[in-house]
Amino acid sequence: MANKVIERRTYDDWKLFCEQTQDSTTVNISETKWDQDARIKRALKDYGFFFMTYLSVYTDEGKTECADFQINLANEVELKPRPESDPNKIAIAEWPREHAKSVHTVIGIPMWKIARRTLTGMLLMGKNEDDACNLLSDIQAQLQFNALFIHDFGEQFNFGDWQDGDFTTKEGIRFLAFGRDQSPRGARKGQLRPNYGACDDVDDDDIVNNQKRVKKVIKKIMGAMFFALDTRGGTLVVAGNRIHAQSILAHMVGDIKPGAPKRDGIYHSKIFAIDPKTGQPAWWQRYTLAMINSKVKAAGIYGRTEFFHENHVEGELFKDSYIHWIKMWHLLKQYSMIIGYFDPSFENNPTSDFKAVRVWAGLSKASGDWERHCLKSFVRRVPIIDAFEFMSALNDKLPGGVGILWYIEKQFSTKPFRDALTTHNKNRKAEGKKELVVLEDTTDKINKYMRIAQMQPSYINGENFYNQDEMYNPDMIEGNNQLKGIEPGYQTPDDSPDADQGAWNLLDQHKPQANFKPIIGKPKKRGW
Incomplete structure (x- = not known):
């Protein structure tokens, strides 16, 4: 304004x-x-x-x-x-x-x-x-x-x-x-x-x-x-x-x-100027979809504040122009792997860290390109069990043949975490639903800022995409704003980009090796 x-x-x-x-x-x-x-x-x-x-x-x-x-x-x-x-x-x-x-x-x-x-x-x-x-x-x-x-x-x-x-x-x-x-x-x-x-x-x-x-x-x-x-x-x-x-x-x-x-x-x-549920103008009696889209396009990122209540954060390392939105749900069975990474906080109060769960999928293109797709986001200051509810609810919605590997950083796999997961799974079992499995990420990690900053080249190269259906989701907005807040000496929350980096590290292990050439032939006998 x-x-x-x-x-x-x-x-x-x-x-x-x-x-x-x-x-x-x-x-x-x-x-x-x-x-x-x-x-x-x-x-x-x-x-x-x-x-x-x-x-x-x-x-x-x-x-x-x-x-x-x-x-x-x-x-x-x-x-x-x-x-x-x-x-x-x-x-x-x-x-x-x-x-x-x-x-x-x-x-x-x-x-x-x-x-x-x-x-x-x-x-x-x-x-x-x-x-x-x-x-x-x-x-x-x-x-x-x-x-x-x-x-x-x-x-x-x-x-x-x-x-x-x-x-x-x-x-x-x-x-x-x-x-x-x-x-x-x-x-x-x-x-x-x-x-x-x-x-x-x-x-x-x-x-x-x-x-x-x-x-x-x-x-x-x-x-x-x-x-x-x-x-x-x-x-x-x-x-x-x-x-x-x-x-x-x-x-x-x-x-x-x-x-x-x-x-x-x-x-x-x-x-919202365009209803996220219908994809049509909220005031259709006055505006056409073309009118709204044209004005938002002309205004760029600032139009999203005026028409969609999105609070603009322009990053120093991670800029708005790096955030690309595409439809994703129809690709679920084409992904090489889907990783959900949970970065929890130790406390639950207004000044504590966020509970951040980011779900990333890897897509290998016919051209040999590797794309990372952010399917879902959960970034809130809430009890741990709320994050488990989100993870299980997403599991329940997946079609047959599609699964998510859920991970948590090893240092957070503490007794409060395990107790909360046990309670959650008891409730799931009582309801006749599948239990939630969360694996430990045992990767040795360097300084957090260095890890997150090293993600920048991939964004510049246009290798990362976000789920268009989640564009107005407050959890997605908060997570992306945290990413854009990363800069030297930052003092803003970083739980979501930390979860992104953890997911990427595991996801990229499933990236096809373009230079791998199999050798096929009869084995030779070794002489003694």
Whole structure:
């Protein structure tokens, strides 16, 4: 995300938008009361219809329908019943760039709540006050100049100015905008306390690189802002895309590292521009697959952050250009050998090493070339037994005639390891499943950095490939980011590249010897 200077919207710009809003929402004076009532009845229960009907200025002149994930978020916020014991809600809209995060969380959903008469006030946090005020200006424009909305739901706007980031409706509903470095100022309006808060794109490239500042904003969101909402039923919605592994949005979700749990009780809508399950655009009503692919290709690795929430790490020894993705599962029976290498840590705590399991296969090409294929990855801070579960689950999925040789470095074959494996296999046996066999790697190893750095020429030569089906898997992303973090004097985790090197060393022993020439002939008798 570029760090652009955000300026307050000019009055002329705002007036132009107001005119566009008014022109897009004309009232049919010849319609019957029955037609109007039918429209209102449907709009109150169908968010997609409501948005297309009253906010068509955001729909490419009525050509683009809402995406399923946009409707699902609105329904979660507004329609899903809440227990009396926990009437508050935190929702995270982790959506790609250009997928209408602001339009729906800052405009569409609040307008729907006004129509349904469930909004008592709204707080809006932006990167800074100007950004928040610009967003708030759209709501004021709708309330003042959306003719159809006013016709169906009555006049709303009363007094105040979006340029001040503060205005109130005739029913006393107050809208207040502020920057991430500010706090809500007297959020309550009379007896009405706001029950809806939105944080829109509060991350940027500067703040995500300063965790002290990030945590300060998180404290403000979960402190002053969340507690300014009505405890009897407040909703906080945080919208953005994940531009950094430990961004504000990532902290709000909670999974700032692979394997870390999400914040308890949140609704998390995480959308990729291309759905990894279907291979099609998530917002297919607006974008074609060719459009998405073209833009990602033009942006290169940076497009993956904006559209796929991938946190970019550019390596010094191992660069992004060395990481090649291809389809692999159809090659399972063609591999010379498949090695799974487990590099565990001794402890399980937030500062310990990762449990890293990397699965590599060797493919001998007809040309004589030797390729290494990374099939699967498991890189998490978890108990040892979780890694065993991953390994056995992968074994269970293999077709007949295909197997994986699992290895662990000898120094880690300790009593805790053996006890955990024994427990795992007892559970497997009780379930009638095949036990997991893990072999010891007895190779004498040199300095870890030297071993990993010696892998670089193979990457430069294009001999290594990664499973395209695992491109969005957090374990694969974490493992590859660890590889790219290797450089002289590095202080980043290295468990995954260490497992890679261990697997390679064993895998390459099965590489066909191109220069081997068999000698066939009759044995000669030796004389004495």
